[in-house]
Amino acid sequence: MAEKLIGYPEKLLCPCKGCRNLSHQCISILYEHLVIYGIDPTYKIWFHHGEELSRDDDIETMEAFDSYNLFRATNIDGCDFESHVEGHDDTFMGKIEDADTLLYPQCTKYTKLSSIVALKDKENLQECPTCGTSRWMLDKLTKKENILLSMLIPGPKQPGNNIDIYLEPLVEDLKLLWNEGVDAHDALDNTNFKLRAILMWTIQDFPAYGNLAGCKNKGRFSCPLCGYGTHSEWLKHSGKFSYRGHQKFLQEDHPFRSKRSWFDGEEEHGNPPRIMNGTTIAEHLKDFVNELYVHHKLDVMHIEKNVCESICNTLLDVAGKSKYGLKARLDLQHMGIRSALHPHEKGTRTYLPAALHTLSKLEKELFCKRLFSLKVPDGYSSNIQNFVSMEQCKLMGLKSQDFHILMQQLLSVAIKGLMPVGPRDAIMRLCLFFNRICQRVLDRESIMALENDVIETLCLLERFFPPSFFDVMIHLVVHIGREARLFYMDIILMMSNCVINRRMKILKDYVKNRARPEGRPISKRKEIILTDELLEIAHRYILLNTSVVEPFLEIHLDELKKMNKIYERNSGLLWKKHIQTFSTWMKEKVPMHSSSCDETDLLKWLAYGPRKHAASYTGYIINGQRFHIHDIEKSTQNSGVSIEATTMCRSSAKDVSQVPNLVSYYGVIREIILLDYYIVQIPIFKCDWANVPNVVKVEDSLTLVNLHQSQWSVGRDPFILASQAKQVFYSREHDSSNCGR
Template structure:
């Protein structure tokens, strides 16, 4: 074997089934791998170890060699990991991508935290991001000006990160990133001695860690997700993926993981673990929530890039090295790609996966799926082409949205759902509702006489609202509204300034006021604001609707078009 070709004077590329010539090993470890895991059967010609390739070699071997060179040249998103982050875990039998504190600024306090990471003060620099010119030295046909070497799919990265976090928190057997092998890796690396496995007699015990939930905490975690109700069309029913008996999540799809990482996971872990690991996970969820927004600002993205590095450093403080696979590391580069390429919604796999669902529905004969897809796709194309030349034709593949509004000459906005019920408002409530409409709309000023009707549901602005008393599998009664009002800092302060105040509450009644020519929808709500029944804690908004009185009890009405939909989750059974 040629040590020169291997790239290390004391290490060689390991050709076993696990390493597959992707990592260097010492001679004795390489020998153990070959004995335990055997040689990779696809490695027929030892071109990584000195054997030269000839033109007579098969094409498959040549393509394997080229693919290998491409991987080592570009690595992951252009990072040069070979001498920086890439680390092989002998017991977990996989690569670990740690050392994210190298990305921090030189004067960042995390660099001096020896006990948090590997016991040493970090003075190194981050791995270089190779540009097209550097890669062209390895690959002559690569584009020199290419800053983004390949697009990263945020959908699958988010899904893998979500599954790693949930399975590790719930300590799911076979899927958790923390176990005996992970602890043996810590022992082999000589770090975090308090977490090393302890042998007592014939048994091996693993010390408890901060990020693993206890049995009661697992039950509360699963119960929060199982009892959670979200608005209609927001996501699938999360309770279908929660196993209360086994205390784990099963069968999560990509969009379910997206919803968990954006909003639901911080709600589920609130108060269930120490502040350190909980804060790190919440910060990671906030990063995914902000990076997946429709509108991104370049300056805010640069701030997100720095924040996510700190977040990964905090995760490295609490989670084992086996947790940091390549998917966790790719989070570092998501912000850079968003800054260069724009919003992630134009680059992730959701539209392609959904279109694949349409193509799969074309299959009628499972013995010939390709033929079925081709025939049905051609038929749709022909019919759509003919419809363009036919008057009063109905477009195919257009399904009316579940929460779309209907055009109506009478109702000013939105549309009611469910059964109409005639009601009689008291003079006081009718006057309050009428005053609110006159102050916020100009179309009804000429009309004074009015009648009212009540509904239990209403659709407006593409959202479905229900009254709070209806029992459904979804939660559509939560609303919030932002109003501009005069505020002062304290009771003694005489000066008042205009400020934007947020109110949160639930819908108690949906009323449609009839002014003969036009009908105006309004919501009667229970609302609270800061500090009467609302406070912010752990980046979550906590609302208490059972105070001594409503903050806006005298004026409970809002226009249906002003309502923004929110949903609530109980922290525990005794929560209000």
């Protein structure tokens, strides 16, 4: 019948399940295919074999016919299908099959090809024609991954001075944003508003500072803030400029101004240079924005890194990097100052006298050993051991973050007792300055005090260190305090805290067990049974340090005062009685069967007391910090804790009366316990504490703690809440020392 309808051709399209009208076969082979494989069930109207289509035929058949004709007209017309596809790959064959493949199983409307053709007509639509949703993700920039955005300029080299070419489009955009503004949409209020923005300042390292600001950062006037008032002097033998003269930044009546023997042999009567802001720069350059006091901010971490590196290399006398080599001594001789440090020639050898900050070979080894053997908490810093070479007595491979930790925390520990008080005090003061200026909370009065202190510190460094030590990075330290004050650091920190708080909201959503919202154990659970004495001590401490119980503390104190008048006159006896009886009184005050709406279930169970059966762990994470007991041997140190607690104190040994005062205590964790209050589990740390009056003292701004002498007995008061623990780490002063710092 098909042969008759289409005129008895030699070959026909085979409608079997395998060929699916994509292959021409002779009549005999076509018959075999139909017998063996069966006919294609989707081929309902034989339009390929002479049967005509009518308007009443279903849409699937019509589109299948159109799809076939489209591919035939594009790829097959004029040649036999088999000869045409011999040179094509599997991708092409897959496209041919898409012409007759359903879009998805049970689809009665589209094939893969017809769906692509239908979507082609809608490629320029901005909204879904069905629901009207925009095709663009409008909230993409509000996700937490996009809080901070940065622009990366690809290429084998940095743009350098050509950075202005990249920033030219940005300048035009900033002018538009400030002068005219752009239309923006507030998704919360569903309103439109005019958005304006301003670029107030930028932060980059010092080489990029010069590229971006278009100012000098090398040579005689390399300080961009002092400008032409930069105090510099050329060092003939070192072949570079030295930036000293920080006495002129001091007050006019400061005693350092008259210390001729400390510095260059002359009294200082000069004034500090006028700071180069937009107004002063505009006097030299036309068309310069002159409203701002600061246009580009100094990168404190970059300065800190270079300062710390110079100090360490000079103290350890690293070859090629020390600032106190032969050339530096020849400069002293050329300038006619510090004659005791001039080089001496004896025969063919040149001897360099030791300076006050010069470390002996044993002191260098002790300096490196302190850093090499130092164990810090997890996440505190990189492994310092990897950067210390004990054979060469030098530091290698430190990054900016490592220098940041070294300058603010570890350098003071490493140099303690290794040099005379003068140079050691100057270095420690500089470390303390960087530590304080980088605090999260700063007020203007504190910053102004730091500004004055750092000028004195730089003057002390000038007294002990050679002129070659004072490169421009050392000089820039004098301007850090001013910039911190002008940048309204309290506002900046408040804004950064907002970002942190948003992140904390996300982290809190991850908490699954509301019974332990503060942390989680990181070791195997061990069941223990507490003695009645330890259980009472732990329970009492939790009651005295839980916010929900706090209102009852005052009630109990008032009742004790009314009970006995002696407690009103003697606060020491009152406090002692309060601690001894509060847990028993609390259990009677808030009974389990109480129906008062003011008393929550948590308060009732806290008053009732914990179970004797508890869980013990060797590790615990809380407040983002990882703690382990002291007996666990690790490459890091996570057992040191500190806490500020209120205790009864005497002003002297002869004083009988006691008053409550806030005291810092230091200790190590011996056991981590999870107390079970039936509806809530509370983690506590059992610690060995150093006795504050006897074995804790402050020396060279470091806290010295003897952890092996006069420790409190375990039964006295060993517990603290895990949430109260402040993590600290200890470093031995030397191998035979019992003190940790």
